[in-house]
Amino acid sequence: xxxxxxxxxxxxxxxxxxxxxxxxxxxxxxxxVGTEELVLSGLTDNHGLNNCKDFITLNVDLxxxxxxxxxxxxxxLTNGSNxxxxxxxxxxxxxxxxxxxxxxxxxxFSDL
Numbered sequence: 001x002x003x004x005x006x007x008x009x010x011x012x013x014x015x016x017x018x019x020x021x022x023x024x025x026x027x028x029x030x031x032x033v034g035t036e037e038l039v040l041s042g043l044t045d046n047h048g049l050n051n052c053k054d055f056i057t058l059n060v061d062l063x064x065x066x067x068x069x070x071x072x073x074x075x076x077l078t079n080g081s082n083x084x085x086x087x088x089x090x091x092x093x094x095x096x097x098x099x100x101x102x103x104x105x106x107x108x109f110s111d112l
């Protein structure tokens with residue numbers, strides 16, 4: 001499962017496959033329950049498909065590209081004619097650990 005957070009640029013890593021021949025990727029996020037879809041195309045590996053690296057890393061911008069809701073999505077990674085599906089969790093909240101003597105061990109969840 002991949003994990004992303006709304007409101008930031010996320011960096012996701014994927015195992016580099018021999019089928020990755022061009023440094024041009026598309027990520028599609030489809031909501032598991034609902035109809036929301038986000039397509040990010042023209043993504044490139046941060047390492048330029050370096051032969052010495054076992055993984056590729058892609059920046060997924062959820063700051064300028066917005067999703068209405070958090071929750072579970074099907075993430076489809078496409079390179080050329082090959083597609084690979086992953087389950088992704090998009091967090092739409094932030095956590096704040098309390099400080100002080102009474103509420104020092106509490107965690108607060110807030111919408112972004």
